[in-house]
Amino acid sequence: MSTPQTSQLTRRGFFGASLGTALTTAVAPTAFAAETSAPAVFPETSFALNGVDAKIYSKAIAEPVRVLQISDAHLFLDDERGADYRDYSKRMAAAYNKTKHFKTGADTNPIDELTKTLADVTPEKYDAVVLTGDILSFPSAAGVDFLLEKLGATGVPYYYVAGNHDWHFEGLPGPSADLRAEWTSKILAPLYPKGADPLAHSVDVKGVKLLLVDDSTYEILPSQLDFVRRELAAGLPTALFMHIPLYAPGRSVGYGVGHPKWGAATDGGWQIERRERWPEAGHTETTFAFRRDVLAAPNLVGVFTGHVHLSSLDVCEGKANLTARAAVDGSTVKIEFLPLV
Numbered sequence: 001m002s003t004p005q006t007s008q009l010t011r012r013g014f015f016g017a018s019l020g021t022a023l024t025t026a027v028a029p030t031a032f033a034a035e036t037s038a039p040a041v042f043p044e045t046s047f048a049l050n051g052v053d054a055k056i057y058s059k060a061i062a063e064p065v066r067v068l069q070i071s072d073a074h075l076f077l078d079d080e081r082g083a084d085y086r087d088y089s090k091r092m093a094a095a096y097n098k099t100k101h102f103k104t105g106a107d108t109n110p111i112d113e114l115t116k117t118l119a120d121v122t123p124e125k126y127d128a129v130v131l132t133g134d135i136l137s138f139p140s141a142a143g144v145d146f147l148l149e150k151l152g153a154t155g156v157p158y159y160y161v162a163g164n165h166d167w168h169f170e171g172l173p174g175p176s177a178d179l180r181a182e183w184t185s186k187i188l189a190p191l192y193p194k195g196a197d198p199l200a201h202s203v204d205v206k207g208v209k210l211l212l213v214d215d216s217t218y219e220i221l222p223s224q225l226d227f228v229r230r231e232l233a234a235g236l237p238t239a240l241f242m243h244i245p246l247y248a249p250g251r252s253v254g255y256g257v258g259h260p261k262w263g264a265a266t267d268g269g270w271q272i273e274r275r276e277r278w279p280e281a282g283h284t285e286t287t288f289a290f291r292r293d294v295l296a297a298p299n300l301v302g303v304f305t306g307h308v309h310l311s312s313l314d315v316c317e318g319k320a321n322l323t324a325r326a327a328v329d330g331s332t333v334k335i336e337f338l339p340l341v
């Protein structure tokens with residue numbers, strides 16, 4: 001068992017102390033669950049949806065926390081560093097390079113839209129930006145450079161979890177979990193706070209815990225479940241950010257984490273995406289337990305994901321599960337965590 005530790009970590013030193021953020025990562029797990037478990041009856045919480053934007057009200061929230069969620073931008077930037085991998089990136093590089101703006105219908109593309117979106121992000125408007133995966137259409141050093149520049153220029157802390165495309169070169173052989181580890185290390189690592197475990201970490205922003213969990217293989221690992229249980233047990237109002245939504249009754253296997261029908265028989269994409277097929281046996285017990293436990297946590301105030309590219313809301317066990325429309329057309333989601341007075 002690792003030594004209990006909560007770390008103050010910074011990414012390239014430009015954020016952290018000014019906003020009072022405290023980042024915890026699964027690399028250095030905390031062990032305060034037994035000492036400070038969440039109250040059985042959590043203070044009153046409610047949820048409002050205005051178009052695609054969300055407001056979470058709770059008597060456990062002391063001051064407003066404003067988050068901009070960006071999901072599924074599917075950037076297709078590339079340069080000579082990706083030249084050896086064009087056979088593996090070419091399909092996705094062409095998938096979203098011409099789009100229509102979500103409001104005007106004008107011709108556009110994800111690079112221009114994300115540039116405009118981030119140019120409007122300032123510390124006066126937002127406490128954090130959370131990127132919920134498929135920000136890249138394939139592992140791209142040029143894409144990461146673009147993100148670091150544009151996100152860094154906002155002056156707003158940003159947090160990132162990977163989607164199933166960020167680390168995937170179509171046709172490279174190997175188990176998905178291994179390929180995720182390899183390309184996260186080789187390409188995506190600079191997007192994470194220094195010292196953070198890409199698979200699971202959290203940050204406390206003005207008393208609201210933002211929990212970032214990589215579910216981009218559709219599966220949850222035991223170490224991720226352990227971390228999430230400990231983090232929820234801390235008792236803070238907690239918002240879970242991932243790429244792939246939790247299963248909700250009536251939804252497709254795109255809402256795949258804990259979906260009872262997820263598995264080889266329902267995997268319609270493995271051949272075109274040239275990846276490992278989903279397992280015959282479906283989900284692990286750990287993945288089912290993850291969905292059950294997070295939705296049962298009284299202090300979970302919402303689950304915010306992407307992947308399905310459409311704005312949707314499901315209320316499961318009384319908890320709001322919101323998916324973000326894909327940012328390929330300029331779409332974003334503003335999430336405000338607000339005191340309930």
Ligand SMILES: [Fe+2]
Binds near residue numbers: 134309
């Ligand atoms: Fe996507």
